[in-house]
Amino acid sequence: MKKVLLSAAAVLLLSSVAACSQTESEGENAAAEERVAAVEVAEAVKGDLILERSLFGRTAPNSTTPIVLQSPGEVDSLEVENGELVEEDDIIAKLSTPVGKQTIRAPKDGEVANLKAAEGDTVSTEEPFALIADLDTIKLNFTVTADVRKLVEVDKKMNVTIENKQYEATITSVSTMPDDTGLYPVDAKVDNENHTLLPGMVAELSVPEQQIKDAIIIPTASIIEEDDETFVYVVKDNQAKKQVITVVETQSAETAVEGDIQVGDSIIVTGQLTLSDGVQVNVVKGE
Template sequence: MSSRKNRLLVVAVAIVGLVAVAYFAYTGFRAPAGAKTTAGPAGGAAAPGAARPGPPGGFPLPVETVRVEASELVVDATAVGSLRSNESVVLRPEIAGRIASINFKDGAAVSKGALLVALDAATQSAELDQARASLALAQANYQRTQDLFAKKFVSGQALDNTQAALKVQEAAVALAQARLDKTRLRAPFSGVVGIRNISVGDYVKEGQELVNLEDIATLKVDFRLPEAYLGQLRPGQRLEVSSDALPGQVFTAVLDAIDPLVEASGRAISLRASLSNGERLLRPGMFVRVRLIFERRTDVLLIPEQALVPDSKAPFVYRVVDGQAKRAPVSTGLRRAARVEIVEGLKAGDEIVTAGQLKLRDGAPVRAVGEDAESAGQGK
């Protein structure tokens, strides 16, 4: 009897538990009292399972947007280069000797032909005087021989001998003068001399470096570009040159030469441009940044790169139309400074989404927010 009562008790507890589970399941899936139902096409309740746009609860998603604007697009190429002197030379003596005088100051500007360094020329001057004296004697002998030949007192051979002797002495004078000139080192062009490491009285050997001379009124800009730009390069094109040493200043250069040989190792083209440096702000050997402008386009549609959503078929953006996100496939062009050229798919004035695209789908309700709204939301 007791065993039967226990079984009935267990069955009763099980039935009560099943009823409780059924009740909680019913109340959990039931719409709360007073909740508004979505009206259907005929004004009744929406059919079960009907799609609801947007996030749960129908709230619009916050996104960042911008307006598409037409602007100017510059088609250019950038590179790094080095500055070189228009003319550069290191003065070296052709003969050995002792320095007699130095006629310049370190870092000073000199004119073409100016005497910079003079070597001791006592021996060369004496040789030149000797050659000139011999030349004067040869000229006198030749003049007398001409007079005697005219009176038929000497033969034609005698006249030829004196004439040859005269030419020999003339050559001797020219040779002595050349030796004397080699003791005078003059500026081959106008420029600025460097810092010397010699002094008066030093004995220098043949080919020893004395001082450098640089023409920096005009500078050469040497740089390289990939071979893909070869078809767009033309002598005479304008360049913009800037240096980290002079921030904010841009100098204009002109493309002068294109190397006919493409470097096989880097597939690059060597280029040289000329740059006016009248104020001497730039110096040879400086590192510079070069910008070569090929074309300027106007009324080009540019959008931020982050607005573009990649896709296997074609990239697209989300346009904001009447508070909803509309998917718009686009055709892109050049990319410049984190912006993309839109060739087809948008027009000026369209509002597009730049942040928050990952949570969107076509037709989803959206709400544009700015940095101020985001900051306020974060602070709250």
């Protein structure tokens, strides 16, 4: 009798465990089906993709005018310091020389630079007393290969980035002769009325190199590469639909693609890495 009771209890226990397991499995499946992923999207557009090459150079004064002494002497007083803006004929310094007192004046408007003397110092005529730098316009100095030289021309306007800010630069000269390194000097200029740009800053010039016309363009950030397959997720009927694509050309921000992508499709750009085909999505931001 005890054996019968124990057997019955065992059967009931196994049935209960099986029922719990089935309930948990059904709950997990239901949770998976109800999962809604928050995503951000951007619209696929049709247009031209311009491929650019970056050139790096340095900023410099548009021009520098040396202040040359007529005779050596001792600095009695300094009226300016480096970095100070002066106008033409402003007094720079006063000297005592063998031929009498000498007043040094600014030869033109600009910023005082390379002033090394101090009051009481003896100065000579062998090197400039100081420089007057024109910083209203900043010069950009680059060196390029022969292939890149073909992409630039005098008076052409291009975008340049300096200290994380973008400016419009105008090409002012393209040398026909290489320098000692075998590269060709290229100069450009940028307006600097507020004097926010200083000599010696790194400048990144964007040179258009190639243009892909009438392409389907999507954000580069939306593209996923996995198992030798390149694809994106498109939002259709509130679901993430996997679309295999072929990359034609890519830039850091935008990529020209081919595939079953239509103009106006909502391409998922954020949250796509955790998706799978058919997952329900909720667009929280984007177009």
